Amino acid sequence: MIVVTNFRRWAIALTVPAGALAICFYVLPILQVLALSVTEPSFGLGNYIALFQNAAIGRVVRTTLVVSAMTTVLTIVFSYIVAFALVQMRPGVRRFAMFLVMLPFWISVLVRAFSWITILRRNGVLNSALGEAGLISEPLELIYNQLGVIIGMVHYMMPFAILLLYANLTDIDGRIIQAARSLGARPFTIFWRVWLPLSMPGLAITTLFIVIFSFGFLVTPAILGAGRVLMIAEYISVQISGTLRWGVATALSTSMLLVVAGLVALAMRHPAFRSAFGGSQK
Amino acid sequence: MMPGWILLQRLLPRIAAWLLLAFLFLPILVVIPVSLTDREYLSLPDQSLSLQHFASLLNWRAGWLPSMITSIGIAIASSLLATALAAAFAIGAWVHAGRWPTAMRLILLSPLIVPPIIYAVGMVRLWSRFNLLDTWIGVTLVHMILSMPLAVLAIGASLANLDPRLVQAARSLGARPPIVFAKVILPNILPGVAAGAVFAFITSWDEITVTLFITSRRIVTLPRKIWTSIADSVDPALAAIAAVMLLVTIVGLLIRMLVWDGRTPNRS
Numbered sequence: 093m094i095v096v097t098n099f100r101r102w103a104i105a106l107t108v109p110a111g112a113l114a115i116c117f118y119v120l121p122i123l124q125v126l127a128l129s130v131t132e133p134s135f136g137l138g139n140y141i142a143l144f145q146n147a148a149i150g151r152v153v154r155t156t157l158v159v160s161a162m163t164t165v166l167t168i169v170f171s172y173i174v175a176f177a178l179v180q181m182r183p184g185v186r187r188f189a190m191f192l193v194m195l196p197f198w199i200s201v202l203v204r205a206f207s208w209i210t211i212l213r214r215n216g217v218l219n220s221a222l223g224e225a226g227l228i229s230e231p232l233e234l235i236y237n238q239l240g241v242i243i244g245m246v247h248y249m250m251p252f253a254i255l256l257l258y259a260n261l262t263d264i265d266g267r268i269i270q271a272a273r274s275l276g277a278r279p280f281t282i283f284w285r286v287w288l289p290l291s292m293p294g295l296a297i298t299t300l301f302i303v304i305f306s307f308g309f310l311v312t313p314a315i316l317g318a319g320r321v322l323m324i325a326e327y328i329s330v331q332i333s334g335t336l337r338w339g340v341a342t343a344l345s346t347s348m349l350l351v352v353a354g355l356v357a358l359a360m361r362h363p364a365f366r367s368a369f370g371g372s373q374k
Numbered sequence: 375m376m377p378g379w380i381l382l383q384r385l386l387p388r389i390a391a392w393l394l395l396a397f398l399f400l401p402i403l404v405v406i407p408v409s410l411t412d413r414e415y416l417s418l419p420d421q422s423l424s425l426q427h428f429a430s431l432l433n434w435r436a437g438w439l440p441s442m443i444t445s446i447g448i449a450i451a452s453s454l455l456a457t458a459l460a461a462a463f464a465i466g467a468w469v470h471a472g473r474w475p476t477a478m479r480l481i482l483l484s485p486l487i488v489p490p491i492i493y494a495v496g497m498v499r500l501w502s503r504f505n506l507l508d509t510w511i512g513v514t515l516v517h518m519i520l521s522m523p524l525a526v527l528a529i530g531a532s533l534a535n536l537d538p539r540l541v542q543a544a545r546s547l548g549a550r551p552p553i554v555f556a557k558v559i560l561p562n563i564l565p566g567v568a569a570g571a572v573f574a575f576i577t578s579w580d581e582i583t584v585t586l587f588i589t590s591r592r593i594v595t596l597p598r599k600i601w602t603s604i605a606d607s608v609d610p611a612l613a614a615i616a617a618v619m620l621l622v623t624i625v626g627l628l629i630r631m632l633v634w635d636g637r638t639p640n641r642s
Contacts, residue, residue, distance in 0.1 A: 307489070
């Protein structure tokens with residue numbers, strides 16, 4: 093019995109350094125953000141009241157909601173189409189298709205944003221090609237607006253969503269599909285009545301992730317929006333690096349954190365999420 | 375009903391899927407022709423191909439080379455720290471899945487979900503108090519924290535495949551706890567530790583959101599340098615660095631696919 097506790101004590105000791113560092117350099121700074129939101133510049137809920145009264149912040153929140161919602165819907169629909177096709181592919185073809193998904197997954201978000209700038213700007217690759225083909229007389233405004241931000245964000249989110257959805261679809265028992273087919277169901281019926289219901293847990297968890305990522309995204313909206321499509325993360329960044337309005341920045345950060353926590357808590361009530369999040373507790 | 379209709383039902387989703395795959399892949403390739411342009415501004419090559427923008431990457435004063443070295447240094451330091459901490463944590467939590475390790479696990483994984491901008495706001499305050507803004511140690515510590523989630527997941531995944539009876543056998547043969555951890559568990563999860571280290575390295579190498587706020591003039595990582603160049607100008611050197619990163623990623627991915635397929639031929 094003494095040997096057991098000794099071994100356990102060693103095990104717990106191993107978890108302490110990582111835990112302690114995470115508390116000091118992750119949890120505490122974030123708690124400080126929460127604290128500052130009600131103490132800077134004076135104690136109270138003034139910063140939160142200001143959030144609701146400020147018209148500029150209202151616009152930023154609306155933009156964020158619209159762009160996040162569009163990004164999520166497009167990402168989920170597109171990614172499901174790709175993930176569904178991946179499951180049906182022959183192994184060799186699938187490996188090639190997987191490569192096409194993994195490359196954007198691993199490449200720097202900045203490189204991807206830069207590629208989109210090169211393609212979409214006024215005298216970019218796409219506008220020149222369309223112009224030379226005589227399809228347009230005026231360059232299309234494809235970037236530095238919501239369209240450009242959404243294109244870039246969908247492109248950023250898709251590999252991630254495809255991998256999550258694909259993992260979920262491969263878990264579906266192929267015999268169920270065979271059973272449906274042998275009972276005479278047509279392809280569309282099989283998809284609608286069998287595949288789609290069985291994909292729901294995967295679709296739900298992927299949607300949650302994409303919503304949360306889009307909601308707090310800084311890099312792609314900042315580069316492809318160039319200040320003209322201001323989302324919450326970029327607004328916060330302007331507050332702390334430019335105008336030094338810490339009260340507003342921390343109150344917005346806290347609100348964002350609460351929304352994310354609320355979404356996760358809501359999702360955790362569903363058993364599929366619990367198993368996905370607490371998966372590796374042996 | 376009609377064969378044509380059924381054919382369309384089967385073909386249409388596949389065509390859509392391949393078009394979407396092209397949407398994912400092709401736009402990234404545009405950096406290659408642009409990086410070879412013979413002009414001084416961002417454009418497709420006009421008269422001839424030129425390597426001048428790759429050459430300018432090697433010019434020390436242009437700043438690309440120093441920022442690459444900075445990024446590699448910080449990525450090595452932070453990923454070594456993160457991997458060691460994550461390995462110790464994962465092993466400890468695997469042996470003793472109590473309340474504290476479970477809670478700590480949630481905290482260690484939370485950077486995957488919590489928007490990095492919130493962490494950036496917190497770190498600017500903390501580091502300005504400790505005078506660690508724009509310092510090597512400040513950036514390395516932050517990257518270490520941000521690299522731990524993927525390392526914990528990778529190492530945890532390989533522990534999940536480890537037979538607990540191995541540990542029981544070692545202990546019943548009288549091995550002391552440090553020996554069990556270092557000589558029994560660790561050698562058996564080395565692939566997971568290696569994968570964790572690679573993930574940690576890439577996380578640090580790519581990190582931009584938090585780095586942007588805790589650095590300014592002295593510590594310029596490669597992502598920070600790219601960020602400023604995108605904001606400032608349309609320098610074709612940007613396309614050259616993007617092309618280099620693209621090629622490195624392609625090579626890395628191909629190696630990984632070959633190694634992976636070689637190790638577990640029946641899995642994909």
